[in-house]
Amino acid sequence: MKVLAISYLFPNSQYPNYGIFVLNRAKALQQYCEVKVINPIPWFPCSSRFTRYHNFDRIPRYETIQGIDIIHPRFPIIPKYLKSLDALSYSLAVVPLALRLRKEFSFDIIDLHWTYPDLPGGALLSRLTGKPFLATIRGHEAFYLEEPGFRKNIVQYCLKKSSALISLSQKLKDVAVIQGCDENKITVIRNGVDQKAFRLIRQDEAKKHLGIPSKKRALLVVGSLIQGKGIDRIISSLRSVIDHHPDVHLYLVGSEGAAGFFKTSLESQIRDQHLQQCISFVGEVKNAELAYWYNAADLFCLASRREGSPNVLTEALCCGCPSVATDVGSVREIMSEEYLGFVMPNQDDILHGLLAGLQKTFDRKKISDHMLQYDWDWCARQIVAVYDQVTGEEQK
Numbered sequence: 001m002k003v004l005a006i007s008y009l010f011p012n013s014q015y016p017n018y019g020i021f022v023l024n025r026a027k028a029l030q031q032y033c034e035v036k037v038i039n040p041i042p043w044f045p046c047s048s049r050f051t052r053y054h055n056f057d058r059i060p061r062y063e064t065i066q067g068i069d070i071i072h073p074r075f076p077i078i079p080k081y082l083k084s085l086d087a088l089s090y091s092l093a094v095v096p097l098a099l100r101l102r103k104e105f106s107f108d109i110i111d112l113h114w115t116y117p118d119l120p121g122g123a124l125l126s127r128l129t130g131k132p133f134l135a136t137i138r139g140h141e142a143f144y145l146e147e148p149g150f151r152k153n154i155v156q157y158c159l160k161k162s163s164a165l166i167s168l169s170q171k172l173k174d175v176a177v178i179q180g181c182d183e184n185k186i187t188v189i190r191n192g193v194d195q196k197a198f199r200l201i202r203q204d205e206a207k208k209h210l211g212i213p214s215k216k217r218a219l220l221v222v223g224s225l226i227q228g229k230g231i232d233r234i235i236s237s238l239r240s241v242i243d244h245h246p247d248v249h250l251y252l253v254g255s256e257g258a259a260g261f262f263k264t265s266l267e268s269q270i271r272d273q274h275l276q277q278c279i280s281f282v283g284e285v286k287n288a289e290l291a292y293w294y295n296a297a298d299l300f301c302l303a304s305r306r307e308g309s310p311n312v313l314t315e316a317l318c319c320g321c322p323s324v325a326t327d328v329g330s331v332r333e334i335m336s337e338e339y340l341g342f343v344m345p346n347q348d349d350i351l352h353g354l355l356a357g358l359q360k361t362f363d364r365k366k367i368s369d370h371m372l373q374y375d376w377d378w379c380a381r382q383i384v385a386v387y388d389q390v391t392g393e394e395q396k
Contacts, residue, residue, distance in 0.1 A: 001033045001387060002105060006094060006122055007113035010039035012072065013063055014055040021191050021311050022113045026068050028192065028380035036069050036105055040093050043074040050079065073097050084150040090117035095125050107131060108391055115142040116151050119158035132163035132390045137172045139308035143179065156180065163390045166383065168309035169330035187386050190330050192376035193314040197287045198294065200320045200368040206295035217358065219250045220297035222290065222312040225263045230303030230326065235269050237351040242278060245358050253293055255284040294319035299357045303350055304328050318371040320364030324357040326350065340367055
C-alpha cells in the first residue's frame with residue numbers, strides 16, 4: 001500500500017523536534033507501507049525577521065529524514081490574521097503537487113496528521129483522485145472551537161467528510177461525535193513511544209551525568225513553556241511541596257515554543273513566591289539527553305490543561321520515571337496501573353497529587369517493563385488495520 005501523508009506538523013533540518021511524533025509514526029508505518037510526506041511551510045515576505053518563523057527560509061524544498069522522503073512546498077500566509085484564507089493557500093500548494101507526484105507515486109490513501117489546514121487540501125485531493133482520506137485528531141485545539149472565524153466550521157465539515165478518523169484518546173473521540181462525526185468511523189489509537197531513545201538507566205548514573213546532586217529530589221516537567229502546559233499550576237504548589245520535602249528541586253525542560261511566550265509570566269510567578277533557588281530553566285534538550293532527564297527525575301509532572309496523547313508522559317514512564325498527571329486526553333488510558341503513579345483532577349490545585357507522588361516508593365523497572373508493549377510498531381499495526389478497512393486491501 002502507498003500512503004501519501006500530508007502534515008502541517010513534521011520535523012525538518014532546521015527544527016528536528018517539531019512534530020517528531022508524526023515522523024515516528026511514519027517510520028513505523030514504513031515496515032508495512034510505502035510512505036511519502038508533503039509538509040508545507042508557511043511563507044511571507046521577511047518571515048525570517050519574526051522569531052516564530054526564524055530559519056523557515058532555510059528549510060530545503062526536498063529532504064530525506066530517517067528514510068522518509070519529504071517535500072516542503074511553501075504556502076503564503078498573513079501572520080496572525082485571516083487564518084481562514086490559509087485553507088486556500090495551503091490547498092493550492094498541496095493539491096497540484098500531489099497530483100504531479102501521483103504520476104510516480106500512485107498513492108492508495110491520503111493520511112492527514114493535523115486538522116487545519118491539512119483537512120481542506122486533503123478533502124479536495126480525495127475528491128479529485130477518488131482516493132480515501134483519513135485524519136488524526138491530536139488534541140482538543142484541533143477542533144478550533146474557542147476561536148473566532150471560520151476555521152472551526154471548515155474543520156467540522158471536513159471531519160464529517162473523511163473516510164475514517166483516528167483519535168488519540170476517547171475524550172477526543174467524544175468531542176468529535178458531538179461535532180457530528182460518525183462514531184463508527186473513529187478509532188482510538190494512542191501514540192507509541194521510541195523505546196530505543198527512551199530506556200531505563202540507573203538513576204544515580206543519570207543524575208551524575210546531568211550534574212544533579214544525588215541528595216536532591218528532582219521534579220521534572222518537559223514541554224513548551226506555554227500556558228496550556230500548566231507549569232504555573234506546579235509552581236503555585238511548589239512552596240507547599242518544599243515545606244514537606246525541603247530537598248525538592250523543579251527542573252523545567254523545554255523551549256518557549258511557537259504557540260506563545262509564557263516564560264516571562266513564569267519567571268514573575270517564581271519571583272513572587274521566592275522560588276528562584278528551587279527551580280531551574282533547562283531549555284530545549286535533544287532526545288539523546290532527554291532520556292537522562294527522565295531517568296534522573298524522582299517524579300515526572302504533567303499538569304496540562306489539555307492534551308491529546310502526551311508523548312512526554314509515555315517517554316517518562318518508558319524510562320521508569322513515576323509520574324503524576326492531570327486527567328486530560330489519553331492520560332487515564334496511559335496511567336492504567338496504580339504502580340505507574342497518580343492521575344490528578346484537571347484543576348489548578350494539584351498539591352495533593354504532587355505530595356502523593358513524592359511520598360510513595362515506586363518500582364522503576366516495573367514501570368519501564370510495563371511500557372515495552374506500547375512501541376511505535378504497536379501503534380503502526382493499528383493504523384494499518386484502519387487503512388485496510390478503508391481501502392479494502394489486506395497486507396500480505
